[in-house]
Amino acid sequence: MTLRHIALFRWQDGVDDAQIAEVERLLGALPAAVPELRSYSFGRDAGVSEGAFDFAVVADVDDEAGFVAYRDHPDHQAALAVIRPLLADRAAIQYPLPG
Amino acid sequence: MTLRHIALFRWQDGVDDAQIAEVERLLGALPAAVPELRSYSFGRDAGVSEGAFDFAVVADVDDEAGFVAYRDHPDHQAALAVIRPLLADRAAIQYPLPG
Incomplete structure (x- = not known):
């Protein structure tokens, strides 16, 4: 089984490129820090829709325990502490990947 | 490049298992019908959060043209015609996958 965690963010008005770049820097360090992450990607909206x-x-993890390890990892929590004040809206889900 | 399209749905109160199963049946037919789909998955929230x-x-596609081909495919439009009346909320993004 693979459990896929998805989080979508909508930034508050006024959030600038440097703040998003800092979010990307913090998230980019997580795959090396969180061994439970089997696959990890993030990125900015492409402006298509x-x-x-x-x-x-x-974030793809093996199971709920892997998700909790990611969620509660101090480096992830540190990233969230930077992200949360920037958010106007957030949407999330965890769903099982087939196969 | 890969462009990843994500759509998250929140169902209206009263949407039942048979209706969601019909959505899954319609979506499950899309990979065979839409050659632009490089990778495709969907699923119900696991109840973790x-x-x-x-x-x-x-849906992973090669580029914006692949996304548009998927979005506008008649089988996808037929699925959306079933999905839309069930929705209380929707969140979506298209972002470039690295690598």
Whole structure:
């Protein structure tokens, strides 16, 4: 089984490129720090669709225990402490990947 | 380049298992019908986190043209015609996958 965690962010008005770059720097360090991460990607909206969220994070882990290890990892919590004050909206899900 | 499309759905109150199973049947036919889909998955929320959305769809395509081919494919449009009336909320993004 693989459990896929998805989080979509919508930034508050005024969040600038340097703040998003800092978020990317913090998230980019997580795969090396969190061994439970089997696959990890994040990125900015490509501007293809109107009304899209601004930023996506996708983390694939083995199971719920892997998700909790990622969620509660101090480096992830440190990233969230930077992200949370920037958020206007957030959408998330965890769903099992087939196969 | 890979462009990843993510759509998260929150169902209206009263949407039942048979209706979601019909959505899954329609979406499950898309990889065979839409050659632009490089990778495709969807699934119901695993119930791990409070406040999560109910259903996720993740489609990986080569580029914006691939996304548009998927978005506008008649079988996808037919699935959306079933999905839209069930929705209380939707969140989406398209972001470039590294590598």
